[in-house]
Every structure is written in C-alpha cells, then in structure tokens.
Amino acid sequence: MISKYLTREQNNVSMVNKNRRWKEICGSIKGIPGHVLHHVDTTLLYNNPERYILWLPEDLKIMTKAEHLSLHHTGLKYSDETKEKMRQKKLGIPKSEEHRRHLSESHKRYWARRRMDEQVRSGRAKLSVLKRQSPINAA
Ligand SMILES: [Zn+2]
Numbered sequence: 001m002i003s004k005y006l007t008r009e010q011n012n013v014s015m016v017n018k019n020r021r022w023k024e025i026c027g028s029i030k031g032i033p034g035h036v037l038h039h040v041d042t043t044l045l046y047n048n049p050e051r052y053i054l055w056l057p058e059d060l061k062i063m064t065k066a067e068h069l070s071l072h073h074t075g076l077k078y079s080d081e082t083k084e085k086m087r088q089k090k091l092g093i094p095k096s097e098e099h100r101r102h103l104s105e106s107h108k109r110y111w112a113r114r115r116m117d118e119q120v121r122s123g124r125a126k127l128s129v130l131k132r133q134s135p136i137n138a139a
Pocket of ligand 1: 037038039068072
C-alpha cells in the first residue's frame with residue numbers, strides 16, 4: 001500500500017524490505033496466502049517511518065487478512081470532524097464547498113503523482129526531471 005507518510009524513495013525501500021522479510025519467513029516474497037505482515041506498533045508509520053520501512057522481525061506479527069482488518073477497524077479513532085462528515089455522508093447530506101475543494105485538490109495531487117509514476121515506470125521520463133517540472137510537489 002502506498003502511504004502518504006512515506007516519500008516515494010522510502011516506499012520503494014519499504015517494499016523491498018517487506019518482500020525480503022516474507023522471503024525469510026516462508027521462502028516467497030509473495031508471503032503466505034491470506035496473511036499479512038502487521039506492524040505491532042501501529043503508530044510506527046507516522047512516528048518513525050525510518051524504522052517502519054525496515055520491516056524488522058521484532059516489529060512484526062503475521063496475521064490473517066481477516067484478523068488484520070478487524071484489528072485496524074476496531075477502536076479506530078476518528079476525529080469529531082471526520083465522524084461528523086461520515087454521519088453526513090450516511091444521511092446523504094452534500095459535502096461542504098470547503099470539503100469538496102479539499103477532496104478535489106487531494107485527488108489532483110494523487111493523479112498527478114500516479115501519472116508521474118507511470119511515466120517513470122514506462123521509462124518515458126526521469127523522476128528528477130518530472131519533480132522539477134511539476135507545480136504539484138509529489139513528495
Ligand atoms: Zn497492520
């Protein structure tokens with residue numbers, strides 16, 4: 001999963017290390033079907049991304065996907081603002097002008113980043129060049 005807390009470089013390192021860890025565990029970088037590697041300290045990603053991307057054995061727990069989903073969705077704390085937005089969505093109340101603008105900007109950044117990734121992957125452009133050109137900082 002691409003994380004907004006990691007730079008593209010950190011994300012790449014993270015993927016490589018996760019694959020390596022799975023390989024150590026079960027002999028395949030694909031891991032064990034139906035299972036995930038979960039970081040026990042769920043704050044690590046944003047509190048200590050440098051450590052998160054290492055996928056250290058002592059930080060990890062193998063869980064089934066079902067266990068993992070329920071773990072991350074139980075006791076999940078939303079801000080009052082987010083809860084209010086979820087309540088409004090449920091009731092079919094249209095989003096505020098400000099919220100729509102926020103989502104729109106966020107989607108633009110997301111798709112700009114995706115386009116850059118695609119160009120780099122296909123070898124049509126170099127990331128360093130794209131970053132210099134882009135008005136949107138794709139950190
Ligand atoms: Zn997890």
